[in-house]
Amino acid sequence: MYKFDEENLIREIKERKAKRILLQLPEGLKKEASRLTKFIQENSNSEVIVAGEPCWGACDIALDEAKNLKADLIILYGHASFMKVDFPILYIEARYEANIEELIERSLKEIKDFKKIAIVCSVQHMHQLPITEKILKENDKEVFIPPKKGFAFYSGQVLGCEYNGLKLIKDKFDAILVIGNDFHALGAALAIPKPVILIDPFNKEVYSMEKKREKIIRQRIIAINKVRDARKVGIILGNKPGQHFGSFNYIKNELEKDDKEVVLIVMDEINDDKLVNLYDIQAFIETACPRISIEDYARFSKPVVNYREALVVINDLTFEQLFEQGIV
Ligand code: SF4
Secondary structure, three states: OEOOOHHHHHHHHHHHOOOEEEEEOOHHHHHHHHHHHHHHHHHOOOEEEEOOOOOOOOOOOOHHHHHHOOOOEEEEEOOOOOOOOOOOEEEEOOOEOOOOHHHHHHHHHHOOOOOEEEEEEOHHHHHHHHHHHHHHHHOOOEEEOOOOOOOOOOOOEOEOOEOHHHHHOOOOOOEEEEEOOHHHHHHHHHHOOOOEEEEEOOOOEEEEOHHHHHHHHHHHHHHHHHHHHOOEEEEEEEOOOOOOOOOHHHHHHHHHHOOOEEEEEEEOOOOHHHHHHOOOOOEEEEOOOOOHHHHOHHHOOOOEEEHHHHHHHOOOOOHHHHHHHOOO
């Protein structure tokens, strides 16, 4: 069950004297939109407008909508602060309340062959790191919580595109325990070539990411090779405030040296319908969210790779280096 922190929410709105609020919720929390709207309007002098476009992450802030609507505050649920923007934003992190002790006990079987364990979580589970650390230590494990790096707001926090804290200490641990969902655990497995075990408090499951990692790696090799073979390549630039990964100009120049024709394209949401309409472009490199190319692999009818994978296309990295250093 999520904690919506209503008391803090109203106090902050009043302190900021917000008159018009743009309320942004991730897809999994959108069902709370009407309840929260009513609650805010009944308990403050603010008008609430719900952002109806998808919100996939803390990178995905509806700045244009807020400015067009002349809102004076964005409330972004389910995320911690990600980057500096020139607009007032109130982040409400929405912790997920659940007793996970039994799941942690279950995870001990999965990590029985490893002594040194890194533990990380998505922001909804930050409060569950201490109990995880305690139980692991009681079971004779050495525990490592990575420092906050890059887009992470907390030590031990991971995002779908942010595993640099783990990478920084990767020589210290044998395996990674992720508290969160399949998406965050898969990201860890693709970022660091070590065993990753997921503790999933939502579905009350514990499992290894190994099989899924192997399957995704096979898919990525296919996609990268297809982009290599393409003569005309589209480089997609993200239009969302926090979705700019790598230098598109660098990739463009390198592809052109290899006699490929390159078209620069800007998009908010990247989906197959848009790519199909660009009918003469054979393959795409997306420099927006690095997980799109991976998560939507089966939905795309043309090959799509992310920035780090594009480094293999232009021969800056070998496949081995990419998988060693991380696809994300
Ligand atoms: S860029 Fe992608 S993975 Fe990173 S926070 Fe945004 S949606 Fe999540």
